[in-house]
Amino acid sequence: MADDSSIADVVMHPVRLRIIQQLGGRSLTTAQLRAALPDVTQATLYRHVATLVDAGILTVTEERKVRGAVERTLALGDRMAHVDQTELRAMSDAQLRSAFLAFLGDVSADFDRFVDGADPSLRDFVGFGRVPLYVDAPGLAAIQAGLSELLAPYLSERGDGQRRVSLATVLIPEPDAPGPVPRSQADD
Template sequence: MPADPSALDLVLHPVRSRIVQQLGGRTRTTAQLREALPDVTQATLYRHVTALLDAGVVTVVEERRVRGATERTLALGDALAHVDQEGLRAMSTAQLASALRVFLADLAADADRALAADAPALRELWGFGRGPIHVDADDLAAIQEGFTALLAPYLEDGGEGKHRVSLATVLLPEPPEPPSAASTQD
């Protein structure tokens, strides 16, 4: 997600968020985006792509003539980056809640599309889990660096026999527990 609040608001739109998801780690032509997002009309798709291009969230990496029209190949632009701790602190509670809801909705929609494909051979690539960890901000930075190093060899298309999977992480801090009645009487 972009750290710039105006770009963040732009990307939080459900259609634009889905476009960004389609471009994550790869390039796509506008025709490929239309195929990947069949429920979005062509005019709506182009309007949202234009908004993302204008904001620098998406960039054109190639243009070519196809049957008299110009087909653009798109990729994520420089304005899109992971929201760091400073960016998260700058977000309002409403923006953070909205960003999380869009993220979860996109994740659920991706899961629905994968399930609709009903590809038993890909079931071994599914996985999800949840568990607590005990960290501070420095620990999270170290974990992020470790993830980056661990995942680096898998970010490019590995070729034959490799499948693209989406790895999503969510960190939800638990609010502190209210003091119990017994501890307040001491």
């Protein structure tokens, strides 16, 4: 049963973020999670999995006996692992900074694992960039809806030779800056 803690309180821990990232779009056994996160001890992994299951972020889709122990298969649960705008607005400045740093740390660790990997052919799948956008609230909503529609077919593993990649997005509004100088003042 999901508890009432905010999603931000539950998911904004580096290990929990990594678990959620591993499960995005697929189901994994606890053994597969351990293999995917070799630097996380088994006890720590199980403790964080239990927290995510209790909060409804993860769900157990299957249980089976393996050598006398119960092996669980996990997937993202009904309570989506996403911090919504209401929760972001409710965070203090310190909580927001902490959440953002946890997010960046997770992305940075993924990038380090990629760079440390020995397969240079994977560089065809890496990219990063930054571009300013000029939007109002309805325009941003339209962009987000369009991205959701564009990405929907790629969110689940189909088993037909795709490569799993991580797409991270960050929206940071710039502080109000002075607008362009009116032509009559620019000519002075």
